Structure formats: structure tokens, C-alpha cells
Amino acid sequence: MKLAQYVLQRFATYLAVLFIGLTITFFLPRFMPGDPINNYISQIQARAGQTLSPEAVEQIRNSLAELYGLKGNLFTQYVGFLNRVILHFDFGPSFTNYPEKVSTILLRALPYTVGLLLTTTALSWIIGNLIGLVAGYYNKRAGATVLELLGIVLYPIPYYILAISVLIVLAFWLQIFPISPTFLPGEFTWEKFKQILYNSILPALTLVLAGFGWNILSMKSLAVSTKEEPFVQFARLKGVPNWNRMTGYVFRNALLPQVTALILSLGTIFNGALLTEMIFSYPGVGLLMRTAAGAGDYNLLYGSITLSIIAVATAAFILDLIYPLFDPRIRLGR
Amino acid sequence: MIKLENIEATYTTVRGRVKAVEGVSLEIPYSIILGIAGESGCGKTTLMKVIYGDTGFPLELTKGSVDYGFENDRGQPVTSRNIQREWFRNISYVPQSSMSSLNPVTRIRDQFTDFPATYGRKREVLESVREYVQELGLPPESIDAYPHQLSGGMQQRIMVALATFFHPQIILADEPTTALDVVVQKDILILLMRLQRMMRNTIIFVSHDMGVHYQITHKMMIMYAAKTVEYANTDDIFKNPLHPYTLMLTSSLPTIGDERARTGLPGRPPSLWDPPQGCRFAMRCPLATAHCHEVEPQLLEHLPGRFSACHRVDAIPELAAKVWRGPKLSELANDQDKLIAQVESALRADETEGAAAAAALKEEVE
Ligand SMILES: Nc1ncnc2c1ncn2[C@@H]1O[C@H](COP(=O)(O)OP(=O)(O)O)[C@@H](O)[C@H]1O
Ligand code: SF4
Ligand SMILES: [Mg+2]
Numbered sequence: 001m002k003l004a005q006y007v008l009q010r011f012a013t014y015l016a017v018l019f020i021g022l023t024i025t026f027f028l029p030r031f032m033p034g035d036p037i038n039n040y041i042s043q044i045q046a047r048a049g050q051t052l053s054p055e056a057v058e059q060i061r062n063s064l065a066e067l068y069g070l071k072g073n074l075f076t077q078y079v080g081f082l083n084r085v086i087l088h089f090d091f092g093p094s095f096t097n098y099p100e101k102v103s104t105i106l107l108r109a110l111p112y113t114v115g116l117l118l119t120t121t122a123l124s125w126i127i128g129n130l131i132g133l134v135a136g137y138y139n140k141r142a143g144a145t146v147l148e149l150l151g152i153v154l155y156p157i158p159y160y161i162l163a164i165s166v167l168i169v170l171a172f173w174l175q176i177f178p179i180s181p182t183f184l185p186g187e188f189t190w191e192k193f194k195q196i197l198y199n200s201i202l203p204a205l206t207l208v209l210a211g212f213g214w215n216i217l218s219m220k221s222l223a224v225s226t227k228e229e230p231f232v233q234f235a236r237l238k239g240v241p242n243w244n245r246m247t248g249y250v251f252r253n254a255l256l257p258q259v260t261a262l263i264l265s266l267g268t269i270f271n272g273a274l275l276t277e278m279i280f281s282y283p284g285v286g287l288l289m290r291t292a293a294g295a296g297d298y299n300l301l302y303g304s305i306t307l308s309i310i311a312v313a314t315a316a317f318i319l320d321l322i323y324p325l326f327d328p329r330i331r332l333g334r
Numbered sequence: 335m336i337k338l339e340n341i342e343a344t345y346t347t348v349r350g351r352v353k354a355v356e357g358v359s360l361e362i363p364y365s366i367i368l369g370i371a372g373e374s375g376c377g378k379t380t381l382m383k384v385i386y387g388d389t390g391f392p393l394e395l396t397k398g399s400v401d402y403g404f405e406n407d408r409g410q411p412v413t414s415r416n417i418q419r420e421w422f423r424n425i426s427y428v429p430q431s432s433m434s435s436l437n438p439v440t441r442i443r444d445q446f447t448d449f450p451a452t453y454g455r456k457r458e459v460l461e462s463v464r465e466y467v468q469e470l471g472l473p474p475e476s477i478d479a480y481p482h483q484l485s486g487g488m489q490q491r492i493m494v495a496l497a498t499f500f501h502p503q504i505i506l507a508d509e510p511t512t513a514l515d516v517v518v519q520k521d522i523l524i525l526l527m528r529l530q531r532m533m534r535n536t537i538i539f540v541s542h543d544m545g546v547h548y549q550i551t552h553k554m555m556i557m558y559a560a561k562t563v564e565y566a567n568t569d570d571i572f573k574n575p576l577h578p579y580t581l582m583l584t585s586s587l588p589t590i591g592d593e594r595a596r597t598g599l600p601g602r603p604p605s606l607w608d609p610p611q612g613c614r615f616a617m618r619c620p621l622a623t624a625h626c627h628e629v630e631p632q633l634l635e636h637l638p639g640r641f642s643a644c645h646r647v648d649a650i651p652e653l654a655a656k657v658w659r660g661p662k663l664s665e666l667a668n669d670q671d672k673l674i675a676q677v678e679s680a681l682r683a684d685e686t687e688g689a690a691a692a693a694a695l696k697e698e699v700e
Pocket of ligand 1: 354379
């Protein structure tokens, strides 16, 4: 059957992309100057004030190599790495939070990032595209220009300026939201959920606003060109009413590139989260990456990078799977 | 009878206003195929838009009106003011670009049921659509397909099916076959002719291919620089034209699909931005006199049913004797019966081809 064949083909591509991505993650740091273990030992020595004996150092070196999968030749290391990462999602312990496991730390941060970014990306995509559609479809009317203006104003503002402005107005000045959020540890209760929600509004608002500009402007220009297409003009001459033409003809066709953009942007949510989580001290994967990079916590860094690779590859895979639902021309592979 | 009265249609552009149709008056009897011919840019498409009632910005009907000669369901006479409510019920339209006139992301069947004439009776309509496309030589499954699954010829057939499904009084076809290859072109023309004979509707047909006009139209209107220069029965247009421009258009007859028709005439028509004072054809006319350059000729009925806008109608036979390089009128299928025989055989071929295509489609569409 054609469908099964299609899915299988895409799945094979997905696995191949993942495999290549993971392989690069494995080899790249090994070809870079600097040895993470030496690095770490000098950190310990700095803290311990030069009191470690050479034997103690050698011992630490050995156990670290064991712990971090740096034993044996490159091939053994590679197989071990694949085995740990793919089968057990295990990146070893964190350097900075020793002995907590990297995977535990990642899984704790993941829901924050995913929740925040999924919600805001979806919201800004849906609302932005609807605004853009109306702005584009009625582009000759004054009201549409006002809608488009929203996109024109928002689009060029750099994210950090937008985020800091929102922070200043709503947290410093009006004091509606906290400057830095507090997230209580412990059981997941209704109270805790409300608290997370409340603390997430500010970063979410900046992300939605930041996503608006691009969504509005690109949908607007797509709608403007699509509505001049012969099939939309013909629908008009058939007497198809405005609403049906805007939704069934213009939107359905202009949607295709926008869906692509949406899914691909979902793949990069961890990178997208970096700045937001730093500015708002939001405990997600972005903040972890930044801490890991700053503290030389290699395992945590590999863990987050691997997670990013999985996210991007998965997004592309999902896109491949759902695209035919939107575009029948792809459905039959012609 | 459809009456066009002193039609003037103006485009508003950044450069200013330009009259793309000017002073066109015409009485079109029902149940004929009327051909409109003329060089590119002479206003054929604009006139079609006016007749269809599609006069939104930048186009405007600045003078005159069309009286369609029938009443709407409220008992009011249908004119340019209210023709829009008759779209695809009493007046329909076959676009030039069938390949890009169907919504690529929805099935054909949904495009038969998404306009006002079909609201509330989808299922019933689809049943008859299925039967109808079969009559037009398409497999009934073709309406379950997406446009890209059909060939160009099949898509144009679907367009013809759309335009004729509600048995409209009037069908407009603006270069309906220009985008198709020669063989398919002929099939579509044959189909249009056959349907017109069955339904007795009025087809207004634009083409710059004079061979096509000769084969399928009953009457012809020749346009030049936004105006009518001749209006007569097709036979007279080809055999005894009453205007030098018509003579030049028909003097080297191309066959269907021949590109020469577009480039065959020396010189270029005047700019519509700054039309000349007298006869608009004077610059290119071998019979032009000083009078022609000063006074504009009116469209007059020089012989019964034969209208021409020329000061020197009497001199045309003499010119014809010189210019006429033996038109291949007889080489064309000038015999209507012969054409109909083609119609029939093409349809029989459709049915066998249709069966094969149906089998192939059945597998894919699901
Ligand atoms: N949308 C438009 N805006 C401005 N001018 C137009 C437009 N469409 C056509 N015209 C002008 O009107 C004239 C007639 O065009 P058209 O009716 O398309 O001619 P034809 O169909 O005979 O080739 C041309 O000179 C063209 O430049
Ligand atoms: S009026 Fe004069 S210029 Fe115009 S077509 Fe007739 S003869 Fe030629
Ligand atoms: Mg045209």
C-alpha cells in the first residue's frame, strides 16, 4: 500500500537523521581541543586549594572516565554512547549537580519549556495567521491596513527589547506580575498548577507578541498573492461568497507554507527558549543549556543538544506525516 | 436577444483612465455561437467582463448597459445591474486557464457544490453531476479526484461541465482552449458545439484563432482598438467582409493551433491612451483617405444583417481581389456535417478512453 510505504520511507529518513545527528554530537567534542576531565579536575583542584595528591587525581580521572564513558578506544566509546543514549536515554551524571543524573534534570525542565513554547507558538501562529489572512484578503480596505500595521510594528523589534519592555511595564511599573518567578518544588497540585500558570504569563506574552509579527506579515503576503490566483478569481465568478473564498480557497492554500514554518519552529523550541528563560529566569531546558555551557557541564550540554536534535528531527518527521493532509498533491507522491 | 447598448468600459490605473471598450452596441440573437475576434489588447476580455457583469475596480462600466432579454425569479428584467445574481444559473463562464482555475486542495466534487446555486441540495446535485460528467466523456469517478490527478484536457472538460451543468441561457468562453494542445483543443471545441446544439444556449466565444471561429461560430464581431468594426454572419465575415481589417484578419487563414494569427498583420493598433481622431484603423488601412483620418466612421448596416464601420465599403471587393491570397476555406472543415461527424466519433473515443481512465482512477481515488 502506498500510504504504508510512504510512512515507512519517512520513518527510515527520520532514523537516519537522528543517527547522523547523534554521531556528530559524539565526535565533534572529541575533535575539539581541551579535555573535559582535565577541565573538571582543575575545577575541583581550584576548589580544594591544591591539596589533592597525584594519586587522588589519577583515581578521580579513572572513575570519571568510567562514569562519563571515556574509557577504551573511540569505537568502544561510540558504541557505548549509542547504547546509553538511545536505549537508556542516559547521559551520565551532571558535573555541576553531581551526582544527579542529566536525564533527571532534563526531564524536570522539559515540561516547562515544552508547555511554554508549545502554547505560545500555537497561540501566536493561530491568531497571527487569522489576522494576516483578514489583512491580506481585504488588503484594499482601510481596516486591513490597521491589522497589517500590527505586524509591521511588532516584526522588527528584537526579542530582548520586547521582553525587557514588557518586563519593565508589567513587572516593575504596574507590578502585576513577578519580576522573577518562584516555582515551588514538590507534589503537583492545583495550587502549584495555578502558580506555574501565573508565573508563565509574562514570558508567554512576550513570546506570543514576538511571534505575531512574522505570522501576520507572511500570511498577509501569502493571502494577497493567493487571492489573485485564477482559482480564487474563478470562485468569485462562480458566486462563491467572500467568507467561503477567504477560508476554503485562500486560507486552505496559503496555509501550506505556514504549516511548514510552524512545525519547523516547534523543532527549535529549546533554542527559542534560551533567551526567554534567561530573561525571565524560567526553569526550562534553555536555562539549563546556558548553565551547562557556563559551568562546563559537558554531560548536561550533550544531553540538551541531543534533546534538540531529537526535537528538530521529530518535527521534520511529523511535518512529513501531516503535510499530505493539507496538500493532496503530495498525498499520492506526484 | 441580448442587447448591448453603447457600452463604454474604463480602467482606472495609476497612469490615468483608459477606455478599453468604447461605444459598442450589439444585438445578439439567442441560441447562436457568437465569435469575437481582434488583436490582443483590443478589448475582447474587457467586453466579456462587462457582459458577465464583473465590473469591479479597476474596471467600470462608464456608459451603457446590457439587457439580457429575460427576467429573474423576482420578475425583474435582467440587466447589467443585477446579472451577478444569475451567475452560474443563467450566465456562466469558461475561463482560459482551466489548469489553474480549480482549487488544488479540494476534490472536484466539492467545487460543484460550493456556490449559491447548489446550497442545501448537495447530495442531489452530486448525483446528477456524476451522470452529467459521464455524458461529457469523463469517468464518473473523476469528480472524486483532486485537480492534479486529471489531465489538462480532463480539467477543461470539468470546466465545461461546471459552466453547462445548470443549463444557463448564456455561456461566455474567453480563449477556452488557448492553453491546450491541438488535439485536446479540438475535443473541447467539439464538446462545446455539441452541448450548444443540445441546450440551445447562447455562447459568446473569444479567440484570436480565425480558423476556430470559422469552424464553430454562427455570427462574428470584429473588434479593433476598443470598437466594433464589423458584425455579420460568420460566412459573410470570411467570404465577403465589409471592412478592410476583417479582410486582413481572414486573408491568411491559419488552421487550429497555428500561432501565425497573432503576428500575421503588419503594423500595430493605436494606443488606447491616445486614440486617433478619425478611423482608428486608418494608420494601417490600404484604403485610407484624408477623410478617414478626420471623421470617424459609424457602425452601419450596409446590407441586411451586415454591419461595418468604414467609409469605403464599396472599395473593399477591389481590395479583396488584390489582398486575397487564396484562403484555404475549403481546406478547413467548412462542412458543418463533417464537423458533427467528428463530434460523434470523438465522443465514442471518449467513452472507451473514459473506461480505461476510470479503471486507473478507481485505484487511485479512495
Ligand atoms: N486590469 C487592467 N488595468 C488596466 N488596464 C487594463 C487592465 N486589463 C486590461 N487593460 C487594458 O485594456 C485594454 C484591453 O484589454 P483586454 O480586454 O484584456 O484585451 P484583449 O482581451 O482583447 O486582449 C488593453 O489595452 C489593456 O492594456
Ligand atoms: S474608414 Fe477609411 S481608414 Fe477606416 S477602415 Fe474604412 S477605409 Fe480604412
Ligand atoms: Mg483577452
